[in-house]
Amino acid sequence: MNAQQRAENDLITDICTMIHDPYKYVMYAFPWGSGELAAEDGPDDWQRDILQAIGKGLLTPNQAIQIAVASGHDIGKSALVAWIILWSMSTCEDCKGVVTANTENQLKTKTWAELAKWHRLAINKHWFKLNATALVSVEEGHEMTWRIDQVPWSETHTESFAGLHNKGKRVILLFDEASAIPDAIWEVSEGAMTDTDTELIWCAFGNPTRNTGRFKQCFDKFRHRWITRQIDSRTSRHTNKAKIDEWIKDYGEDSDFVKVRVRGMFPSLSAMQFISIADIDAAYGRSLRPEQYMFAPKILTCDPAWSGTAELVVGLRQGLTFSILRTLPKNDNDIQVATMIANLEDEHKADAVFIDGGYGTGIISAGKTMKRNWQIVWFGEASTDPGCLNKRAEMYRLTKQWLKDGGCIPADPILHAALAALETIGRLDGKIQLQAKKDMDMDVGRADVLALSFAYPVNPKAHTIGMIRARVGIEQAPEWSPFD
Numbered sequence: 001m002n003a004q005q006r007a008e009n010d011l012i013t014d015i016c017t018m019i020h021d022p023y024k025y026v027m028y029a030f031p032w033g034s035g036e037l038a039a040e041d042g043p044d045d046w047q048r049d050i051l052q053a054i055g056k057g058l059l060t061p062n063q064a065i066q067i068a069v070a071s072g073h074d075i076g077k078s079a080l081v082a083w084i085i086l087w088s089m090s091t092c093e094d095c096k097g098v099v100t101a102n103t104e105n106q107l108k109t110k111t112w113a114e115l116a117k118w119h120r121l122a123i124n125k126h127w128f129k130l131n132a133t134a135l136v137s138v139e140e141g142h143e144m145t146w147r148i149d150q151v152p153w154s155e156t157h158t159e160s161f162a163g164l165h166n167k168g169k170r171v172i173l174l175f176d177e178a179s180a181i182p183d184a185i186w187e188v189s190e191g192a193m194t195d196t197d198t199e200l201i202w203c204a205f206g207n208p209t210r211n212t213g214r215f216k217q218c219f220d221k222f223r224h225r226w227i228t229r230q231i232d233s234r235t236s237r238h239t240n241k242a243k244i245d246e247w248i249k250d251y252g253e254d255s256d257f258v259k260v261r262v263r264g265m266f267p268s269l270s271a272m273q274f275i276s277i278a279d280i281d282a283a284y285g286r287s288l289r290p291e292q293y294m295f296a297p298k299i300l301t302c303d304p305a306w307s308g309t310a311e312l313v314v315g316l317r318q319g320l321t322f323s324i325l326r327t328l329p330k331n332d333n334d335i336q337v338a339t340m341i342a343n344l345e346d347e348h349k350a351d352a353v354f355i356d357g358g359y360g361t362g363i364i365s366a367g368k369t370m371k372r373n374w375q376i377v378w379f380g381e382a383s384t385d386p387g388c389l390n391k392r393a394e395m396y397r398l399t400k401q402w403l404k405d406g407g408c409i410p411a412d413p414i415l416h417a418a419l420a421a422l423e424t425i426g427r428l429d430g431k432i433q434l435q436a437k438k439d440m441d442m443d444v445g446r447a448d449v450l451a452l453s454f455a456y457p458v459n460p461k462a463h464t465i466g467m468i469r470a471r472v473g474i475e476q477a478p479e480w481s482p483f484d
Contacts, residue, residue, distance in 0.1 A: 023052050058201075062433075063200075065227070069206075072233030075238065076471065081205065085172070097169075099149070100174075107150050107152055150363065174204075281416075287321075299317050300354070305330040311327050311330070312343060312445070315446075326340065352458040353372070355374055356379065376454055391455070394454075399451045415446040
């Protein structure tokens with residue numbers, strides 16, 4: 001055996017000891033303190049913490065390691081992604097994985113460019129071939145089984161995420177700039193985390209730009225399933241501290257700008273978010289005494305659904321209170337739906353019924369045969385508010401103000417998420433335009449039935465006024481006479 005072969009055997013032996021120690025691999029594999037890394041002595045503190053958390057998690061069999069990191073800018077997320085890829089490939093034969101990012105441009109110009117740098121610097125770079133879309137083992141016969149692929153996400157083609165199985169080996173899934181990756185990709189990816197007797201590693205990194213969606217839920221709703229870290233850019237040795245100080249002076253430490261770009265905190269209001277989480281949270285589950293709302297007209301609303309996974313929703317608003325009366329799977333039986341709405345109208349003695357025109361024309365027609373005076377609402381029709389692009393924007397603007405004025409919504413997490421998911425589209429004329437429903441990551445029908453209640457002004461009917469008087473014990477005031 002010649003010296004070159006002995007050196008290679010020693011290299012293999014050394015790296016094999018690092019199968020459960022990514023931090024040790026990173027310290028071993030790169031020329032810290034020389035060449036390009038002359039000014040560096042190893043990972044930043046937060047990077048070391050994550051690497052060690054992965055290693056510790058691998059010691060727990062049959063349990064996926066799920067790590068989510070929300071951070072400010074420029075702390076070295078892409079470098080950490082590159083290290084995790086190189087370690088996972090180097091220490092497990094036939095390791096398979098997928099890397100994706102918020103955009104294809106981010107994936108190619110940032111994530112993959114960083115991987116190219118660290119692959120070039122790695123002591124075992126000759127073990128793998130890096131091309132434009134994959135890091136692949138050079139071991140003959142393992143080209144298809146020992147690889148990490150970059151995959152731009154597509155909500156209509158999720159096979160690359162759904163089919164990521166590698167029983168008995170290692171699966172690695174990495175999300176870069178995870179805040180903007182749609183919920184559908186997260187949901188499909190969970191299927192890759194089910195193999196038994198397999199090392200499962202799922203890491204999500206990103207600036208916390210949105211306070212809705214699955215990345216945010218890693219830090220609250222699903223926190224019990226994720227190892228989470230929120231990294232302040234000021235604690236990283238690589239960031240421009242002078243620039244950060246300027247941002248804090250200009251915007252304030254508690255501003256959403258600084259929360260997202262520096263402190264690694266989710267914003268109170270995302271950049272394009274229309275209704276703030278603070279306003280939704282304040283309304284969530286809040287209740288009023290009857291005398292605080294019963295004087296107002298009752299408005300029954302319906303958002304129909306005929307296709308996909310959307311649900312049919314019926315709601316009722318009276319003054320500052322709102323409730324969801326029915327949620328049903330999609331239903332194209334207009335007679336059946338109209339009958340249900342008519343029964344609810346009678347039961348609640350509604351003063352008006354508004355139905356979304358999207359799939360509601362048949363329901364309106366069926367209602368007419370029942371002698372019902374229901375009104376159809378077209379979300380795309382012209383707005384009476386010159387500051388809004390269309391009726392949808394107008395209704396949601398009124399909804400937003402209603403929440404600020406003390407509106408109450410049920411403790412319904414789907415409704416909460418739907419209201420928070422509404423985002424605006426910038427316009428040169430300054431008019432409010434909301435993101436189209438077809439472009440949203442979720443069904444917002446439960447929010448739409450609330451917004452529909454603001455379509456047109458409604459006055460209480462005589463029976464409502466009479467019911468109010470009876471409820472609070474108010475009698476009809478006697479007619480005033482100047483001779484009494």
